[in-house]
Amino acid sequence: xxxxxxxxxxxxxxxxxxxxxxxxxxxxxxxxxxxxxxxxxxxxxxxxxxxxxxxxxxxxxxxxxxxxxxxxxxxxxxxxxxxxxxxxxxxxxxxxxxxxxxxxxxxxxxxxxxxxxxxxxxxxxx
Numbered sequence: 001x002x003x004x005x006x007x008x009x010x011x012x013x014x015x016x017x018x019x020x021x022x023x024x025x026x027x028x029x030x031x032x033x034x035x036x037x038x039x040x041x042x043x044x045x046x047x048x049x050x051x052x053x054x055x056x057x058x059x060x061x062x063x064x065x066x067x068x069x070x071x072x073x074x075x076x077x078x079x080x081x082x083x084x085x086x087x088x089x090x091x092x093x094x095x096x097x098x099x100x101x102x103x104x105x106x107x108x109x110x111x112x113x114x115x116x117x118x119x120x121x122x123x124x125x126x
Contacts (some may be wrong), residue, residue, distance in 0.1 A: 082119045085112060 041048040068076045089112025096105040 038079075078119060082116060085108075085115050085119060088112075 003057040012052075089108060093108045093112070096102065096108060
């Protein structure tokens with residue numbers, strides 16, 4: 001019976017030690033990654049921003065090329081046109097409201113909805 005109890009406690013302490021070890025490894029690894037990035041970003045903010053934006057643009061470009069290869073250029077262009085329509089419509093409406101031209105914002109929103117509808121539902125899907 002004592003042997004079973006000792007094995008049970010050994011199992012619990014072993015599990016707790018593994019969790020603490022994993023926590024320590026994650027903390028040290030996180031610090032090893034984050035500290036140099038933080039140091040670089042505070043010492044050279046312009047270079048850090050340029051590098052970060054370059055890496056993000058590179059990743060997005062790779063994902064975009066993979067998506068274009070997967071679904072084709074035609075569907076990709078229609079998707080880009082739909083996204084651009086919505087983004088530009090929202091941008092134009094917000095800009096008009098901020099420049100106190102609220103009367104023109106509603107027609108812009110309605111035109112955005114119509115153009116989006118034409119691009120999405122008004123064409124033959126092959």
